[in-house]
Amino acid sequence: MDMDAFGVLERNGIKVAPYTVIKTKSELFKAVEKIGYPNVLKVWDKSIIHKTDVGGVVLDNFSREMMETGFDHLKSKFGDVDILLQKEMKKGIELYIGGMKDPTFGYMVLFGIGGIYVEVFKDISARICPISENDVKDMINELNAKKIILGFRGKQVNIDELSSLIIKVSKMIEKEKIKELDLNPVKADENGCYIIDARIVR
Numbered sequence: 001m002d003m004d005a006f007g008v009l010e011r012n013g014i015k016v017a018p019y020t021v022i023k024t025k026s027e028l029f030k031a032v033e034k035i036g037y038p039n040v041l042k043v044w045d046k047s048i049i050h051k052t053d054v055g056g057v058v059l060d061n062f063s064r065e066m067m068e069t070g071f072d073h074l075k076s077k078f079g080d081v082d083i084l085l086q087k088e089m090k091k092g093i094e095l096y097i098g099g100m101k102d103p104t105f106g107y108m109v110l111f112g113i114g115g116i117y118v119e120v121f122k123d124i125s126a127r128i129c130p131i132s133e134n135d136v137k138d139m140i141n142e143l144n145a146k147k148i149i150l151g152f153r154g155k156q157v158n159i160d161e162l163s164s165l166i167i168k169v170s171k172m173i174e175k176e177k178i179k180e181l182d183l184n185p186v187k188a189d190e191n192g193c194y195i196i197d198a199r200i201v202r
Helices: 003-011 025-035 064-078 115-121 133-142 146-150 159-175
Strands: 019-022 039-044 057-061 082-087 093-102 106-113 124-128 180-188 193-195 198-201
Touching: 003 198, 019 025, 025 064, 025 082, 039 064, 057 064, 064 082, 093 115, 093 146, 093 159, 106 115, 106 133, 106 159, 115 180, 124 133, 133 146, 133 159, 146 159, 159 180, 159 193
Parallel strands: none
Antiparallel strands: 019 082, 039 057, 039 082, 093 106, 093 180, 106 124, 180 193, 180 198
């Protein structure tokens, strides 16, 4: 989780799942009035990249009591750190959108299935920035898991919203001179797409 990355995304018109950063329990209780339930708590420490691997994420907080227990757990485990409170997006499939500056081709945008499987299946398509709607269609069709995105067992993705998002990201990579970008996961359903976690290296 990179809060600087969230700021970069938001100023480029890219939607992030509602969030706020808090330090104390009183701030937590005040913030949840805005974020609501269910929510997720994440330890905010830039030195920890894979927060799930070290127990730095508490999912499925459906009540004040569950949220308080999760907050206390993170504080006892990681000490006096900031905590990110984020709306938990339960619906949708997990996608990956990335970016990089290739020494030969220049700025590139990457797209594929996300979540914990991005490093396992490596089902990724890439294009040189900036890209068009036709490029996005081609990227989707190149994926082995394209059926999941185009519609499978009643689950659908808003392709127009997804296309708009990937195009915005491709423009942002060039504009912000981004060396490395990881948006994972991106939750996508029939209503739209939200960034859940982000990392940017300039």
